[in-house]
Amino acid sequence: MDMNVSVGGLQLRNPVMTASGTFGNGLEFAPYGDLEKLGGICVKGLSLKPREGNPMPRIAETPCGMLNAIGIQNPGVEYFVRSILPSLKRVDVAVVANLYACDADEFGELAGILAAEEGVHALEVNVSCPNVKEGGAAFGQDPSQIARVTESVKKRAGNTPVMVKLSPNVTDIVECARAAVDGGADSLSLINTLLGMAVDARNRRPRIANVVAGLSGPAIKPVALRCVHQVCRAVDVPVVGLGGIASAEDALEFILVGAHAVQVGTANFLRPDFAFSLADDMAALLSDMGVESLDEYRGSLVLPL
Amino acid sequence: MSLRDCRNVKVLDVVPVGQSKRPGDFFELVLEYPGWGGWKPGQFVMVRPVSWGPELVWGRPFSICRGDEKSLTLFVQRVGRGTERLSQVLPGEDVTIWGPLGNSFAVEPETPTLMLAGGIGIAPFCGYIERHAAPENLKLFFAHRMPLECYPYAAMTQKAQGQNMLEAQPEDLAGIIDQMGALIREYADGGLVLCCGPTPFMKTAQRFALEHGARLQVSLENRMACGVGACLGCVCKDEKGHHTQVCTKGPIFWADKVEL
Numbered sequence: 001m002d003m004n005v006s007v008g009g010l011q012l013r014n015p016v017m018t019a020s021g022t023f024g025n026g027l028e029f030a031p032y033g034d035l036e037k038l039g040g041i042c043v044k045g046l047s048l049k050p051r052e053g054n055p056m057p058r059i060a061e062t063p064c065g066m067l068n069a070i071g072i073q074n075p076g077v078e079y080f081v082r083s084i085l086p087s088l089k090r091v092d093v094a095v096v097a098n099l100y101a102c103d104a105d106e107f108g109e110l111a112g113i114l115a116a117e118e119g120v121h122a123l124e125v126n127v128s129c130p131n132v133k134e135g136g137a138a139f140g141q142d143p144s145q146i147a148r149v150t151e152s153v154k155k156r157a158g159n160t161p162v163m164v165k166l167s168p169n170v171t172d173i174v175e176c177a178r179a180a181v182d183g184g185a186d187s188l189s190l191i192n193t194l195l196g197m198a199v200d201a202r203n204r205r206p207r208i209a210n211v212v213a214g215l216s217g218p219a220i221k222p223v224a225l226r227c228v229h230q231v232c233r234a235v236d237v238p239v240v241g242l243g244g245i246a247s248a249e250d251a252l253e254f255i256l257v258g259a260h261a262v263q264v265g266t267a268n269f270l271r272p273d274f275a276f277s278l279a280d281d282m283a284a285l286l287s288d289m290g291v292e293s294l295d296e297y298r299g300s301l302v303l304p305l
Numbered sequence: 306m307s308l309r310d311c312r313n314v315k316v317l318d319v320v321p322v323g324q325s326k327r328p329g330d331f332f333e334l335v336l337e338y339p340g341w342g343g344w345k346p347g348q349f350v351m352v353r354p355v356s357w358g359p360e361l362v363w364g365r366p367f368s369i370c371r372g373d374e375k376s377l378t379l380f381v382q383r384v385g386r387g388t389e390r391l392s393q394v395l396p397g398e399d400v401t402i403w404g405p406l407g408n409s410f411a412v413e414p415e416t417p418t419l420m421l422a423g424g425i426g427i428a429p430f431c432g433y434i435e436r437h438a439a440p441e442n443l444k445l446f447f448a449h450r451m452p453l454e455c456y457p458y459a460a461m462t463q464k465a466q467g468q469n470m471l472e473a474q475p476e477d478l479a480g481i482i483d484q485m486g487a488l489i490r491e492y493a494d495g496g497l498v499l500c501c502g503p504t505p506f507m508k509t510a511q512r513f514a515l516e517h518g519a520r521l522q523v524s525l526e527n528r529m530a531c532g533v534g535a536c537l538g539c540v541c542k543d544e545k546g547h548h549t550q551v552c553t554k555g556p557i558f559w560a561d562k563v564e565l
Contacts, residue, residue: 021536022531022536023535024533028533028534028535028553029533029535031309031310032309032311032403044537052547052548053540053548056527056541057528058537058538058540059529059536059538060528061361061362061386061387061530064359064360066362066363068530068536068538070537070538073537073540217362218359218362266362268535269362269363269364269530269536270362270363271311271364271401271403272311272403272532272533273311273403
């Protein structure tokens, strides 16, 4: 089955991408599978300057999910371009650079640097990280800021497609999606993590140093599906769905409600080879259902009258 | 081809070790050997039974205790949800494992080497002794709170010299610390010291090593989600204060290169 998809100008050999923050720069997972079996890799969030991230502890396990407050730890864009991208370029897979910045101008500057690099096939604008005080959640919850950041990135991105990653921690995600599209987004990815918390009843302490953190994993899939369903019906740009995908059937549910592609996040931690077989498993499941193409299946959810 | 991989293996056996407050608090998990001829003492493996489904999302890291061409043995103490569920797996069950992960302890066969183990921190030293070319140069100092039979101590001290101290009550701690200090001082001149145990135990060893100028390696065990360097959940601070991954840059660090 032809699993090729186009996501707002980004060409993918199949609809399976790995979500930023859960797959390193991709190379960490090379021992566990063929990176060229993936549709794309969204690399760990990048900022202009290196960031140390948040204090420890930063992660906690919860039923069917996990909390994280890593805080965009990364070596900075210059190091990425100089020391990581050359290795990634040798792999025939779409590379999506995930951008994090504190203001719209900085987002634009970062976009300009990365879009100029051969081997960066798209930019994913992270306006939805809940784990940083500056930028992050503040951008993601304000539609006018989302539009402003997106415009700034688009101005500097040239022909490189721009995907905007949205937060579920808002009253109306459709309003945020429209703002991103108004700002020029070529596609959207949703959802980022839900704000959550875990505490230790015995020692009366939060389990994460940041106190609140981002919840991911199978626990959030119903929220993610709802968001993707609502946004796909409201905007004309392609949507990439993510949030709790842990099987081929999970992934197809996102396609069914209208997503063009999916991203796999926390499931990469269930086992490091999880993402590599997902596209084949999706194709097999579609064939079992008698479906001849992804396009035929996409958005074919039958709603009650 | 990489030495590391991920695969499903069968549980061969779950063997209770010793008698503590609750039966089965300590056990050996014996798995089908995954074919990792090149694992080194101090390396670890991520383990996640298939039966966990999505409920427990992470694998759990364990030092490799023993491994031959037939089986891989991990020594486990039941402390949380993961190890509780792991104690309930049955022979024949599928377990996903990935590894061998991380770096390994220094091995200097001709150097007098002191192994400082605290509680469950004894596990990596099983493999260290088994794979060492000159175990007569090894000494194991073992501090523990549970009865000695709960640990694989007796088998280890058949090959290496051993000394153990029980921390039955808080007052025993001072004696253990004094003994650690004396031993580290003894090995400071041309020796090698390796340490694995609770963080306060390793901090104490680090303090003595810096004081006496001993070469010390510590094995860190932080909570981790992936084990492969991607999630950044397990970081510690290096000597410059930068966050660095325990899973890939460790778990073994020279004591003067890491903040505990």
